Amino acid sequence: MNHFTYNPQPARVVFGAGRVGETAAEADRLGGRRCLVVSTSSQKSLARKIGRLLGNRCVEIDLSARPHVPAEIVTTAVETVRNQKIDLLIAVGGGSTIGLAKGITLETGLPILAVPTTYAGSEMTAIWGISRDGRKTTGREPAVKPKTVIYDPELLVSLPAALSLTSGINAMAHAVEALYAENADPISLLMAEEGVRALAAGLPQVVQKPADLDARTLTFCGAWLSAAVLDQVGMALHHKLCHTLGGSFGLPHAATHTVVLPYATAFNASHAPNAMAALARALDCPVDDVAGTIQDIARLHGGPVSLAELGFSESEIDRAADLALQNRYFNPRPFTRGDIRALLQRAFEGVRP
Ligand code: NAD
Numbered sequence: 500m501n502h503f504t505y506n507p508q509p510a511r512v513v514f515g516a517g518r519v520g521e522t523a524a525e526a527d528r529l530g531g532r533r534c535l536v537v538s539t540s541s542q543k544s545l546a547r548k549i550g551r552l553l554g555n556r557c558v559e560i561d562l563s564a565r566p567h568v569p570a571e572i573v574t575t576a577v578e579t580v581r582n583q584k585i586d587l588l589i590a591v592g593g594g595s596t597i598g599l600a601k602g603i604t605l606e607t608g609l610p611i612l613a614v615p616t617t618y619a620g621s622e623m624t625a626i627w628g629i630s631r632d633g634r635k636t637t638g639r640e641p642a643v644k645p646k647t648v649i650y651d652p653e654l655l656v657s658l659p660a661a662l663s664l665t666s667g668i669n670a671m672a673h674a675v676e677a678l679y680a681e682n683a684d685p686i687s688l689l690m691a692e693e694g695v696r697a698l699a700a701g702l703p704q705v706v707q708k709p710a711d712l713d714a715r716t717l718t719f720c721g722a723w724l725s726a727a728v729l730d731q732v733g734m735a736l737h738h739k740l741c742h743t744l745g746g747s748f749g750l751p752h753a754a755t756h757t758v759v760l761p762y763a764t765a766f767n768a769s770h771a772p773n774a775m776a777a778l779a780r781a782l783d784c785p786v787d788d789v790a791g792t793i794q795d796i797a798r799l800h801g802g803p804v805s806l807a808e809l810g811f812s813e814s815e816i817d818r819a820a821d822l823a824l825q826n827r828y829f830n831p832r833p834f835t836r837g838d839i840r841a842l843l844q845r846a847f848e849g850v851r852p
Contacts, residue, residue: 503684507731510623511647512723516712519614519651522552522589529610529646531587535580536560537600538591542616545654546591549614558583564596566752567630573602580607590645593617593666594752601627601643613645617658618670618698618718619753620726622648635746644730650723652715660706663718664802665753667702670722671695671793672737672756673729675764678774680732681829687731688777690724695781697721699796706800736823736830737763740843743823750809757797758806758849762842765790765852770832790852798851805849816843 511528513521526534534553538546540562550557559579563572579585580603590600591614598621600611605627613622625644628637658666674694677687698721704714740759744750768775768790775789784792798804807813820840845852 500683500685500688503682505684505686507686508625508641508644510645512650513647514650514720514723516651516653516716518649519549519654520552522549522612522614522649523554523556525612525647525649526553526556526587526589529587529612531556531589531610531612533558533583533585534587534589535576535583535585535603536589536591537564537576537603538562538596539564542592542596545616549589549591553589556587558585561599564592564599566595567635568595568598568602568628570602570629570631572599573606573629576603577606580609585609587612589614590622591616594619594621597621597645598628600645602629604643605629605640608642611643611645612647612649614649614651614654616654617662617753618655618666618722620670620673620722620729623723623726624730626730648723650719652712652719655715655719656710656712658709660709661801662753663705663709664702664797664800665751665757667698667705667718667722668760668793668797668802669753669756670725671698672741672760673734674698674721674725675760675774675778675793676734676737677725677728677732678777679735679767679771679831680728682732684732687728691728692777692781694721694724694728695778697724699782702796703800733829735763735828736767736832736834739828740819740823740839743819744806744811747822748811748815748819750806750811754803754809755806758803758809759846761790761794761804761852762846764793766834766838766842767830767832774831794851804851806843806847807849811847813847816840816847819843
């Protein structure tokens, strides 16, 4: 690596079991006197608990977060923010919740304090997405990146084993693509390799014992490192395929990453030897079995391995291949439509790469 630009935009990270108890102090650091807590209806009790921790700083709790951040929900929340003179957003939940807070910030400029409860990683990035009329628009805007992130592994204990596994592999996908990113740097490479190592070591334990705090701590640390590199460097073919399958075919976000990652890795292996060497070290496997070893993490622990299992129809492969070819983007291995079609066919069938 002879040329790179290292320009991190760090957030304050407060990490450790029980540290959600410091939410009020962290809100004070950001000058939050009138906070809006954002979450989903299924995480109502956690949102209320955080509201109580904030005391009279909590003005309102909004439980309207939904997958893909529908624009109308953002509009309603922005009205609340303006009517209630909110000065700080507290996002408590997964990528959908943090996505809603980012949507509000795009319009209001308010700072965000994020309390993530999945491994998805949105809390570490300046990437936003909003859906209008079934179409998701995404972009990068430094203002939407949370100023402070509280990673409390105790909040993951309630995340079901199946969702923990797919969400953890979603996190791993950020680190895998960071290892062959066009704009990688020495720090992003270290963080990405360590992210994969922590996730691969911890996820099997999490699936067996979702309440094991050591395993939750290890995997949350891996997810943080992986999310940080997602913010720092560009992603490639794997992410493009997953956005196509999620955005145009409605496949579930984390499960789609879980299925596609082994096939994207296998496809890129011949053109990313340094990345494969790093992955072999992190996964403790032979360098020619990286893709299969990633799939084994899902297969051996009850996770999905084929697009067929996710309800994707084989007859849609051609349309998906066409969509994935729109807007050219960097990938270590050049590809044709035939390559993408063949990759999707293998992912549909789920045969170990
Ligand atoms: P999610 O936020 O939709 O959460 C899934 C479900 O799990 C929700 O019902 C939620 O309430 C529930 N849940 C979350 N944490 C829980 C917990 N600890 N215990 C019990 N239930 C819990 O799913 P996600 O996978 O976290 O996020 C996916 C979304 O995030 C996608 O839309 C994706 O595009 C986006 N995303 C964005 C970025 C970014 O940088 N902008 C990064 C990664 C993902």
